Amino acid sequence: MDPWSKRYPMAPGMLRNAEFKPGQRVLAISDIHGCKALLERLLNKLDYRPGTDALVLAGDLLTKGEANMAMLDFAMELARLPDVHILLGNCDGMNDEAEAPWLPVFLDRQPRQLFWEQCAAQGIDRAAALADAHGTIQTLCRAYPKQAAFLAGLPRILESEQYYFAHAAMDAALPPDKQDPVEVITRRGFLQTAGRFERLLIVGHYPACNYDLTECRLSPYYDRERKILCIDGGNRVKTGGQLNGAVLQDGEYLGCEWVDELPAARVLHPQAEKPATVNINWPSYEVQPLQWQGGLCRCRHEKTGREFSAPAQLVQQTETGWRLADDYTDYRPPLQTGQRVGLAARAGDWALIKTGDRPGWVPAEWLQQE
Structure with a gap:
């Protein structure tokens, strides 16, 4: 079975x-x-x-x-x-669920996993590993019996x-x-x-x-x-x-x-807090662009009907329509000059930072990465 x-x-x-x-x-x-x-x-x-x-x-x-x-x-x-x-x-469970029918596809799509690290250590070529993924798993289980038994148990x-x-x-x-x-x-x-x-x-x-x-x-x-x-x-x-x-x-x-693993940055200019009006999470990324305003795009979120402005680089056209490229909140946290924050991403003229456990946006030029 x-x-x-x-x-x-x-x-x-x-x-x-x-x-x-x-x-x-x-x-x-x-x-x-x-x-x-x-x-x-x-x-x-x-x-x-x-x-x-x-x-x-x-x-x-x-x-x-x-x-x-x-x-x-x-x-x-x-x-x-x-x-x-x-x-x-x-x-x-990748090394012990050797009969899973979707396993070769998963292995091909995810380069950072135990399977590939063990293949590299054993000198197993990528093409050969994918050609017989289930057989390769059995080979790895024999090469690493304690690790395989631990995961299986x-x-x-x-x-x-x-x-x-x-x-x-x-x-x-x-x-x-x-x-x-x-x-x-x-x-x-x-x-x-x-x-x-x-x-x-x-x-x-x-x-x-x-x-x-x-x-x-x-x-x-x-x-x-x-x-x-x-x-x-x-x-x-x-x-x-x-x-x-x-x-x-x-x-x-x-x-x-x-x-977290975020690099640190220093705030160069204070920012007043702007509460969030939207918090868009996977998988509800569908939006309708309303107006392009320089580095921003005014959008309507298809699921909730809410309108908001996001960095234009995050708004992408796909084969099925317009979508955000990632989760999005329009929150702008309160910031003080000299404050230390985590730098999560950049999108055009904007930077996504974290203050505490909460991400938000700030003009990228207001930050200095440490």
């Missing part, structure tokens, strides 16, 4: 139980995406104390970053520490008296052992249709900023009423994305720390 057919049940080992001590901090991180150095920075910022704190890595350890082999080895080291739990994400759900952890989603109407193991690691937009859970559910996979249509923030999105915490900060997925570390204790969400 095709292991990705969505017809197979939760198997032994896909569900794990955990016990957290009263008062113990539980640190939850997801979607590391092969960024070992970033994870180390976050653990330092969280003041992670092995043997005292619990640590849960909620999937997507790998893919999209440049240090997948190193990240996997680091995860295996962490897994030997007390109170460390690591879950499978949809980007982690990762659970889909972690359950305790206070929490559920899953990479992407759970069905509130079903007990953990009756969940769909593919939906658990692949479902997008989970919060939009999720029910209410009796314990706090922590998920990653889908950037939390996609859930808020009023303002763009990359820190976790917490639905207190339904007991759902979405912690994916868009690391290596969103422009200006970050790696979030949620702090939990006794079944409650206390807050988070985060790190």
Whole structure:
């Protein structure tokens, strides 16, 4: 049976139980995406104390970053520490899901992943690897048996008296052992249709900023009423994305720390705050250009009907119509001369920066990159 057919049940080992001590901090991180150095920075910022704190890595350890082999080895080291739990994400199973029919296409489209790092280390040519992707995976599993076994043995759900952890989603109407193991690691937009859970559910996979249509923030999105915490900060997925570390204790969400990879810049000119009127997230990028005004384009967002001005370089014509090239908010943060910010992107005369966990725009000439 095709292991990705969505017809197979939760198997032994896909569900794990955990016990957290009263008062113990539980640190939850997801979607590391092969960024070992970033994870180390976050653990330092969280003041992670092995043997005292619990640590849960909620999937997507790998893919999209440049240090997948190193990240996997680091995860295996962490897994030997007390109170460390690591879950499978949809980007982690490439080496053991050898029968997945879509795998060759995925491998061809994503150059930054464990498969290609291992191929390079073993001297396997790209063309040869793609010509027999499934056979190449078996070769790599034999070359790296401990790593392959580690990934194959990762659970889909972690359950305790206070929490559920899953990479992407759970069905509130079903007990953990009756969940769909593919939906658990692949479902997008989970919060939009999720029910209410009796314990706090922590998920990653889908950037939390996609859930808020009023303002763009990359820190976790917490639905207190339904007991759902979405912690994916868009690391290596969103422009200006970050790696979030949620702090939990006794079944409650206390807050988070985060790190990103953005270069620093200094503000040369103050800017007054301009609240956001739009916050456009993937995949609703369809717009209608109304007027080109120098370096800006006045647009109407097809889904919401809202009008806004965006840097002209972000408005692109495709075979199916006009679209934004990326997520967009028209927020302009309050800035003081000399303030240090993160520089996420440039678009013509404008620069996308981050102040705290929130991206916004400033004239590019008002910044000096450090």
